[in-house]
Amino acid sequence: MKISSIAKSILSGVAAGSAAAITAVQDNVLTTGEGVTITLAVLGAWGIVYAVPNKQAARDQ
Template sequence: MNVSKYAKAIVAGIAAGAASLATGLADGTLSTQDGLTAVAAVLAAWGLTWAVPNKPQGPQGL
């Protein structure tokens, strides 16, 4: 299976943003600060995921 580095970063961003929004919606409302925190979480996840290389594959692609 060949998962591109783009897919890995997109999934990480979605997961971070969803977790941040779920925490922000715990009180039933979403403030501007909650939205900005979610955006920061997505951008941080994208940046960190992009910076970490994928594990090199072995001889059989494992």
């Protein structure tokens, strides 16, 4: 199964944002700084995963 780079980056953004959000709301309050941290985690994950190319499959010789 081949997953496009866009799907991978979206999924990584969801994972990074979820991890940051879970950590941020441990005290049941979401501050502006925590919201910025969640946003930066999502955008950073999207950019990094989208920019890194997939490993090429090895060809039999």
